[in-house]
Amino acid sequence: MDDKLVIAGREFNSRLMVGTGKYATMELMQQAIAASGAEIVTVAVRRINLQSPGPSLLDYLDLKKITLLPNTAGATTVDEAVRLARLAREAGLSDMIKLEVIGDQETLLPDPVATIEATRILVREGFIVLPYTTQDVVVARRLGEAGAATVMPLGSPIGSGQGLPNFDAIKLIIDRVNVPVVVDAGIGAPSDAALAMEIGASACLINTAIAEARDPVLMAAAMSQAVIAGRMGYLAGRIPKKTYASPSSPTEGMIGRS
Amino acid sequence: MRLKVNGEEREVAAGLTVAELLRQLGIESRYLALERNRQVVPRQDYATTVLEEGDELEIIRFVGGG
Numbered sequence: 001m002d003d004k005l006v007i008a009g010r011e012f013n014s015r016l017m018v019g020t021g022k023y024a025t026m027e028l029m030q031q032a033i034a035a036s037g038a039e040i041v042t043v044a045v046r047r048i049n050l051q052s053p054g055p056s057l058l059d060y061l062d063l064k065k066i067t068l069l070p071n072t073a074g075a076t077t078v079d080e081a082v083r084l085a086r087l088a089r090e091a092g093l094s095d096m097i098k099l100e101v102i103g104d105q106e107t108l109l110p111d112p113v114a115t116i117e118a119t120r121i122l123v124r125e126g127f128i129v130l131p132y133t134t135q136d137v138v139v140a141r142r143l144g145e146a147g148a149a150t151v152m153p154l155g156s157p158i159g160s161g162q163g164l165p166n167f168d169a170i171k172l173i174i175d176r177v178n179v180p181v182v183v184d185a186g187i188g189a190p191s192d193a194a195l196a197m198e199i200g201a202s203a204c205l206i207n208t209a210i211a212e213a214r215d216p217v218l219m220a221a222a223m224s225q226a227v228i229a230g231r232m233g234y235l236a237g238r239i240p241k242k243t244y245a246s247p248s249s250p251t252e253g254m255i256g257r258s
Numbered sequence: 259m260r261l262k263v264n265g266e267e268r269e270v271a272a273g274l275t276v277a278e279l280l281r282q283l284g285i286e287s288r289y290l291a292l293e294r295n296r297q298v299v300p301r302q303d304y305a306t307t308v309l310e311e312g313d314e315l316e317i318i319r320f321v322g323g324g
Binding site: 019020021022023029042043044045046047048050053056057058068070071073083086087088089090091092158159185205207208 | 284285293296301316
């Protein structure tokens, strides 16, 4: 089945994107990414420790197979996000940026106003911008108009594992924007990922649910299959929900009836 | 002269270039990026960018994140 994920004209076979945070070891991360089949992998940008630089994360990633998606995590202003994006581009040789501007430290919900503004600036500078956004359909539309390559609404707060309690809102975004919708954050179980894909999301971005699972490698494989199953279910077209039963077996020819 | 590197004050020889500073710090320049006074310095300019008194540098790399 030829069903590629297309972001700003670039084609990807996998609809699962994964993060690199929170792993117990680099080796475990490496194995989990391999098991996930992800082709887009997020990384964060931080100061080098001048006392002990240590090994580079990138030495553990197969850059021939994966596309790096640096994020602007930690940014709380347009200026910080733009600076992080420019540094990431210089460090990573890629124009793709997961734009994240946080508006509240407890919920880690995005600041929609700053995110739209930063999207405009970065698009002007030639970035392929994948903004992390709220579940608000109008904000998502504004991001699309600002030139975002995708919109990435949260399923639920980052790292919360609550899944998609407001999946109707996500569905609305999917229906009302013209760019791929990636459900980013909050996915806890494979069923959450499958649900996101069934309602028409173009991809899922998952970090904590894999990295902090008891067996991250097995969970990465499970998420991979869930995303595929959900996508196939979406393409196949689910039946509408009905109030009453409709028998699956013939009503004719039942024994003992006159 | 004095510089600020990743938020820390540092005393270095006058006329130092970015490339020389990185060498002194023992940092391999692969996969890093550097900002001088809030402007990214392109990798190819490290050898020719001469630092000045009071420069503020940020040297970053990729770490695990979501």
